[in-house]
Amino acid sequence: MTDQTQPAEHSDQSVKRATRKPFHSGAKRWVQFGFLILCMPRIACYRIAYVLLGSRAMTSASESIAMIPGLRGVYMRQAFYRKTLDACGRDVYLGWNTVFSMREARVGENAYIGRFCLIGFADIGCQVMIADGVQILSGGHEHDSADSTVSMHDQDQRYEKMHIGNGAWIGAGAIIMADVGNNAIVGAGAVVTRPVPNGAVAAGVPARVLHYRKGWSAPGQQDFASSTTSSETE
Numbered sequence: 001m002t003d004q005t006q007p008a009e010h011s012d013q014s015v016k017r018a019t020r021k022p023f024h025s026g027a028k029r030w031v032q033f034g035f036l037i038l039c040m041p042r043i044a045c046y047r048i049a050y051v052l053l054g055s056r057a058m059t060s061a062s063e064s065i066a067m068i069p070g071l072r073g074v075y076m077r078q079a080f081y082r083k084t085l086d087a088c089g090r091d092v093y094l095g096w097n098t099v100f101s102m103r104e105a106r107v108g109e110n111a112y113i114g115r116f117c118l119i120g121f122a123d124i125g126c127q128v129m130i131a132d133g134v135q136i137l138s139g140g141h142e143h144d145s146a147d148s149t150v151s152m153h154d155q156d157q158r159y160e161k162m163h164i165g166n167g168a169w170i171g172a173g174a175i176i177m178a179d180v181g182n183n184a185i186v187g188a189g190a191v192v193t194r195p196v197p198n199g200a201v202a203a204g205v206p207a208r209v210l211h212y213r214k215g216w217s218a219p220g221q222q223d224f225a226s227s228t229t230s231s232e233t234e
């Protein structure tokens with residue numbers, strides 16, 4: 001019988017993940033090229049649909065390509081969005097069932113976007129990590145509400161671009177309705193209604209800054225990291 005008072009083997013609370021095996025970049029480029037060829041019919045169909053349907057074409061093409069599972073899906077989405085979004089880095093990871101609603105979105109190099117994310121009018125920086133189930137809305141006032149005599153359905157729509165700074169991490173299930181700064185962290189389940197400054201850790205509903213990461217401080221105060229990161233992004 002096992003001794004219940006003793007921790008079982010492999011019961012560590014914290015597990016360090018093995019380093020990912022590097023995929024030889026030359027081979028990777030060939031694989032990416034192969035998937036680009038495979039994706040050409042979809043890209044062509046999307047372009048025709050765009051002429052006929054306008055902006056709705058992106059949502060429907062995105063829903064369709066979102067459902068391809070596994071690594072095949074990741075490479076198909078990479079190929080598709082590199083040719084259809086305003087900008088999309090070469091080595092982005094775009095998870096299963098993640099949908100883009102606007103072709104004007106931009107995704108930076110090496111960004112990671114998990115599964116079940118909804119991305120609107122967003123400018124996602126380089127090396128950003130977005131966990132599963134995150135929604136980046138096109139601002140918090142997509143439907144105008146000024147004229148209370150008009151139904152919400154018939155109000156004007158207003159899209160605001162959301163900027164997610166380089167190196168930021170957005171936790172699972174967060175809803176983003178304001179900018180997130182460089183190297184900032186947004187906690188799981190947060191609802192971001194006001195800009196999160198560079199290097200801040202924000203969480204909660206509505207999201208509040210919990211503290212600043214080492215080397216970062218509130219805007220206006222001196223910090224060594226902001227000068228280097230802002231020059232990198234320009």
Ligand SMILES: CC(=O)SCCNC(=O)CCNC(=O)[C@H](O)C(C)(C)COP(=O)(O)OP(=O)(O)OC[C@H]1O[C@@H](n2cnc3c(N)ncnc32)[C@H](O)[C@@H]1OP(=O)(O)O
Nearest residue numbers: 114129130131132171172185186187188189201203204210
């Ligand atoms: C690609 C991928 O990312 S996959 C992995 C997905 N993982 C996630 O989504 C996890 C995201 N991580 C979190 O939400 C974490 O809680 C972090 C990063 C915000 C924690 O940041 P830390 O600076 O370590 O905060 P810490 O754990 O010390 O908590 C500070 C306070 O904030 C609260 N807090 C922490 N996280 C959250 C949260 N998500 N929502 C609300 N409150 C929170 C804590 O309860 C604590 O409150 P207290 O001081 O009243 O006790």
